[in-house]
Amino acid sequence: MIIDGKKIRDEILQELKVSFKSIPEPILAVVWVGADKATEKFIECKKKVAENIGVELRLFKYEDSITQEELEQEIKKLAESKEVNGIIVQLPLPKIIVSQKILELVPNTKDVDALGLEAIVLSPVVSAVKEILTRYEVSLLGKKFVVIGQGKLVGLPVATWLTHEGAEVIAVDNQTEDIITHLRQADVIISGIGKPSFIVPEMIKDGVVLIDAGTSEQVGKLAGDIDPACSSKASLFTPVPGGVGPIVLAKLFQNLLALIKLK
Secondary structure (H helix, E strand, O other): OEOOHHHHHHHHHHHHHHHHOOOOOOEEEEEEEOOOHHHHHHHHHHHHHHHHHOOEEEEEEEOOOOOHHHHHHHHHHHHHOOOOOEEEEOOOOOOOOOHHHHHOOOOOOOEOOOOOOOOOOOOHHHHHHHHHHHHOOOOOOOOEEEEEOOOOOOHHHHHHHHHHOOOEEEEEOOOOOOHHHHHHHOOEEEEOOOOOOOEOHHHOOOOEEEEEOOEEEEOOEEEEOEOHHHHHOEEEEOOOOOOHHHHHHHHHHHHHHHHHHHO
């Protein structure tokens, strides 16, 4: 089965649209440093969704020449603002910026991306994975999960959450020597390394659940880590684009609502 992430997104957003009607002037601040076409597209998507569900998205854009100290001061202002309900720091930041220090300045009560050290909501990617597994009744127990990639946006939080929930998890990356052995034994594969068609049909077994959370650009188009040909062997398959991505976007705004309600 090929999962329609846009349909799931729209169902979640419809519920959020109703819920946000009871919230006076919800504001989401997005901090963007530099200029990147892919990031610009992501922000446009967020802005479109925000308008649709009644959230004001305020963009704070800075040149990539901004210093660590200057950016820290800007984040502190947003953190202290009584108007702003949530803060997103668009990654990646320029190499001269120590990203973790910036992310740690976002208070957990406004950390919709759950990238700080004391996040009180699930990361949108983890929440999207959870949504898929729950909707399609994929048990976390008695199955072998392989998580590809160890980045802070996908691999690390997903592997950490699965382990916490009691799943059998093996975390690998594209440098792992026996990765194909792990992939062929996996019941569920969740990938987030950003390497187009890294996984091909010969690497997986029949009936595997494939969740592709990795995106990269290939000939001007978005491509996933898992080759589309793998869908014929999978019991569940999330395409790129149109699979995990739209659900992650909806979960981000779900986090915003949850944080507002906690105050």
